[in-house]
Amino acid sequence: MGTSIELQRIEKVFYTKSGNVQALQNINLKIKPGEFLSIVGPSGCGKSTIMRLIAGLDQSTDGTLKINGSTISGVAGDMAVVFQRDVLLEWKTILQNVLFPLELKGITWFHRRNHQTNRSKAIDLLEAVGLKGFEDKYPHELSGGMRQRVAICRALIQEPKLLLMDEPFGALDALTREQMMTDLLKLSDKYGFTTVFITHSIEEAVFLSDRVVVMSGRPGTILEEFPISLSRPRNGDVRTEGDFTSYVKQIRSVFKAQGILAEV
Numbered sequence: 001m002g003t004s005i006e007l008q009r010i011e012k013v014f015y016t017k018s019g020n021v022q023a024l025q026n027i028n029l030k031i032k033p034g035e036f037l038s039i040v041g042p043s044g045c046g047k048s049t050i051m052r053l054i055a056g057l058d059q060s061t062d063g064t065l066k067i068n069g070s071t072i073s074g075v076a077g078d079m080a081v082v083f084q085r086d087v088l089l090e091w092k093t094i095l096q097n098v099l100f101p102l103e104l105k106g107i108t109w110f111h112r113r114n115h116q117t118n119r120s121k122a123i124d125l126l127e128a129v130g131l132k133g134f135e136d137k138y139p140h141e142l143s144g145g146m147r148q149r150v151a152i153c154r155a156l157i158q159e160p161k162l163l164l165m166d167e168p169f170g171a172l173d174a175l176t177r178e179q180m181m182t183d184l185l186k187l188s189d190k191y192g193f194t195t196v197f198i199t200h201s202i203e204e205a206v207f208l209s210d211r212v213v214v215m216s217g218r219p220g221t222i223l224e225e226f227p228i229s230l231s232r233p234r235n236g237d238v239r240t241e242g243d244f245t246s247y248v249k250q251i252r253s254v255f256k257a258q259g260i261l262a263e264v
């Protein structure tokens with residue numbers, strides 16, 4: 001079962017030498033266990049700030065954040081993060097990279113009994129994202145898309161209940177991106193973790209999500225929420241369905257009304 005998250009009246013101000021920056025204003029958001037929620041908004045609207053608050057890497061200036069019904073202090077447990085840059089360890093093999101979070105926790109190489117189980121879990125994950133046979137390669141031998149797949153496996157080896165993804169496919173080409181989205185949906189359906197996904201792409205958000213949250217420019221506020229009721233499991237064909245294009249249009253119109261997207 002995934003994590004539930006609740007943000008109540010969240011405010012975030014950054015106090016800097018050159019003045020105060022109000023990044024977030026009155027953010028109210030409830031995320032259900034197992035939900036796939038995307039946040040879209042213009043650059044600088046506070047998407048990453050929301051993610052850092054949920055991850056416990058930063059604190060709000062005001063308001064309440066609850067994880068599984070309790071206020072938390074510090075880094076949330078059972079959580080994994082995937083960023084736009086994969087930050088793989090170049091001197092470790094692909095398999096060692098996937099197992100690294102467990103090694104950090106001291107439960108792989110030192111506890112031999114678990115080692116075989118973890119190893120097969122890592123191999124299963126690599127297989128699920130099309131990387132079977134790449135276990136003994138090194139990161140520099142892989143393409144950008146393959147590296148990002150490894151980063152996702154490394155996040156999932158920890159069996160997180162919450163997966164936070166900050167533009168994880170932003171640096172990938174369009175075809176790889178499409179394949180990665182399909183892979184991610186399969187993994188999310190299989191494991192049932194809660195996902196908070198940040199993206200600049202409206203299409204990506206609609207394709208992946210149960211709900212899309214649309215934010216205004218700074219100070220970031222929530223303009224609108226769109227529950228996405230496209231059927232699951234989803235594959236690339238969903239993009240040609242009328243409902244898909246209708247969701248994309250509705251979200252684009254919110255940005256247009258804000259002057260964030262120009263009429264073309």
Ligand SMILES: Nc1ncnc2c1ncn2[C@@H]1O[C@H](COP(=O)(O)OP(=O)(O)OP(=O)(O)O)[C@@H](O)[C@H]1O
Nearest residue numbers: 014016021023042043044045046047048049050218
């Ligand atoms: N540590 C910080 N100190 C001062 N200002 C900050 C800090 N972190 C973020 N900000 C400011 O807060 C605002 C929100 O930043 P954030 O990175 O959350 O935006 P974002 O929506 O994720 O942007 P992007 O889409 O470009 O990644 C921005 O104006 C940014 O300059």
